[in-house]
Amino acid sequence: MAAPTEHSDMDSLSEPGRNLISLSSGLSSGSDPTRSYSESESRSEPTPAMRSLRERYPYKITLPKPKPNFFSKFISSRGNEYFCEIDEEYLTDRFNLTGLNTEVPYYQYALDLVTDVFDLDADDDLREQIEKSARHLYGLVHARYIVTTRGLAKMVDKYKKGDFGKCPRVACEGHPLLPTGQHDIPNTSTVRLYCSKCEDIYNPKSSRHASIDGAYFGSSFTSMLFQVYPALLPEKSVARYEPRIYGFRVHASAALARWQDRYREETRARLRDAGVEVKYVEDDEDDEREDDDDEAEAEEADARETRVAGDAASGRMDIGN
Template identity: 75%
Template sequence: MADFFALQFISSRGNEYFCEIDEEYLTDRFNLTGLNTEVQYYQYALDLVTDVFDLDCDDDMRETIEKSARHLYGLVHARYIVTTRGLAKMLDKYKKNDFGKCPRVMCKSQPLLPMGQSDNPNIKAVKLYCSKCEDIYNPKSSRHAAIDGAYFGTSFHNILFQVYPALMPAKSYERYSPRIYGFKVHAPAALIRWQNGQRDDMRRRLRHLKVDSGFVEDDKEDLDTEYEEDFEPENVTNGPVPGGPVNGMA
């Protein structure tokens, strides 16, 4: 019943990030709780999404309802993709690189995931999250860059890796070091050394607390500086260096 609208929607240019929502999910009113206040002409929009729309209206009204139907589909989509079925469909798209690959060279073409920076619509456009460098990027296509981030939500990408932990890539300790004729550039090199020192210190503290930092080299490197037994983690402070980032991480 709801196949026609959904298939037409996800096959439209610019909607490649979306997956098809199951008919049973769309027709269960519990899954739509609260959306009637978010969508103009909610009932007409829902009828259109579920392919039971039969209102005889002019072109302008039809266009307005279609716009509301697309908005409704996006809001329901954010809820659907954190369900078991929705996660499985998005996982399939993730494995096929439907969302693109990380542009950072050191991430070696790690697949990306769409994410929102707000769960409220009309706040922020969709971004792409890399689970390897844990950074976010703008979509390359202007069509994708115009998608509302609320259609994917702020939690989807984290929930996916909690449900499928084997997909979480090992963090890379490798970083680019700027050079001129083979020699490291002094100022950036000094900053990088300081940042690496801060990172090593963090890893030692995590090791002391028996917390896995997730870095690939943790099992290979010998971080031989150990903390004393009376070490209190909450009393440790790291002052910034001139020109360095506040949190000490790159």
Template identity: 70%
Template sequence: MDDFVSESDSDYTSYWRDWFISSRGNEYFCEIDEDYLTDRFNLTGLNTEVQYYQYALDLVTDVFDLDCDDEMRETIEKSARHLYGLVHARYIVTTRGLAKMLEKYKKGDFGKCPRVMCHSHPLLPMGLSDVPHLKPVKLYCGRCEDIYNPKSSRHAAIDGAYFGTSFHNILFQVYPALIPAKSAERYIPRVYGFKVHSAAALIRWQNNQRDDMRRRLRKMEVESGFKDADDEIEADEDEDEDEDEELGAEQFQAAEAGGLVEGEIRTVA
């Protein structure tokens, strides 16, 4: 964020937010409504986190008229960008902010998932920390539920706190129709058409863990999202019950033949 090139006074004094949104590297940000910026309640606590807070706010709201040197001007610009990012994290979890970010999400402004099995599913920006200057922004895929680094170095330099750790989850809570169907597709390593042994064993273990999780969710009547595997799980459960019944019958017959059913105790020499 510190690498922005300063523009002329006419470019950023009259329409600072337009200049900021249109600058290269700021494609992840949406424009904050002026009404939100001028409401002091929305800015609670930010005066202690931003240097030259009042000057920075005046610059963001296009009322800055301080006559200062270039060095001071650059410092205020830096503070204004930081202030805008902190307010942005609060704004995008409001109704209006979610709607704006939703439009950018639908247009794929945040990029596509690099995982092949996700079939270019759109991503959402997120932070790993709500504290500024700790973690850069990451991109979240709702299909594989994993996070990725931005491709552009300009985007990778954005502070993750400008989006927060909750925005992407709140978006899917407010718009549940956007929750993508979970994909059970997995890449299977093969050599001349045959599965690679170690990877195949690992996949079997992962599949077993996934099936166990689905069974537990079904018992708790929690929606798992894996619609394509419900029938298979029911069939597996029926087979397990049949196997348990057959095994129990065999054990009973063996115990009866050994004379242990009536509680006899035999000593093995």
């Protein structure tokens, strides 16, 4: 009786399987798969099995790109440049979300979507409604976040970069703006832009920004920011536009301007008596001008004394010159 033939596992595999194991062995041994394949290819043409293997197991493996989360997608969307990114720790603290469950439809699903734990297999219509609620929830939380220490710091960075635009008033000379709301109740009014130099508010230029709810920034944000960062408050100016006709000021406007200037000076005097000092940019300019005049007079007096001393030493008596 013939001895039984021993079969290895390799014998039971098809040709593509053996080629795959050989290729895996080469990779695990630390050899260069590109070089090994090039050498074998130079010796003979690839077989159909090898071509199939090459198609099924390419050398270059491209990893799928990570799916963007709600934060990056929301902040990077056009029209959302006014928003800052809320810290995840703030969003996951239920105390910061008090009362919002009655303001936002599909609140729990919206919160799960914002915090990237949403796993509901919803149809397109339901998902669209949940995404809309998530954007609304983010905006309401944003109004609370930007009056915190971290939120104010992030908004100050955007303010210094001019991300909110420049004041359109010519006399403000391109002073940066801040987003603000006139009401804290949603769907009451859209966002406005506040200039701390002229202390007025303006509509955003872009239609994408003009549709943002003002409640997403709140009516207290700008005042809170300048309370925490008083150094950012600009100096006021009394300069104004004067209408003229052929170089002459219009009488009615000039009379009103004179009355306003006189009333302002009287008010400043009363405030000064009460111990409140009000300064304007022009005051600093006047002080500098007076300092320059004083320095010029002092230099002229020194020069006169020098001339007198020189004339006395030389015997000249025309000291009046």
